Amino acid sequence: RSRELADEYDIIGVEDIDMKSLSRSLHFGKSVMDNGYGMFRSMLRYKLEEKGGEMVKVDRFFPSSKRCSCCGRIKEDLTLSDRIYICECGNVMDRDVNAAINIRNEAIRMKAS
Secondary structure, eight states: OHHHHHHHOSEEEEEOOOHHHHHHHTTOTHHHHTTOHHHHHHHHHHHHHHTTOEEEEEOTTSOTTTBOTTTOOBOTTOOTTOOEEEOTTSOEEEHHHHHHHHHHHHHHHHHHO
């Protein structure tokens, strides 16, 4: 899949997640560490660089999940169990899709500045 993404896109934004801290703080243990996300990200980065592309790392403290991708409002009370993002502006979408849109938009902003 990393090859397909690198071939299709010149720039890819990713969240700069600290997997070791995540596994400790959320009590997921080895299940988070074993998921291969770090390896996938490394393969994606070198395949992008190989073809002249770029990976943009969005800061791990950027509120990608809590920010509404439509109006920008921050939802402070969002919990991990909330799988649907519902905003006062009327935006209702899957929480991960909302976060992905925010990560993409932040990567574009970072690249433009």
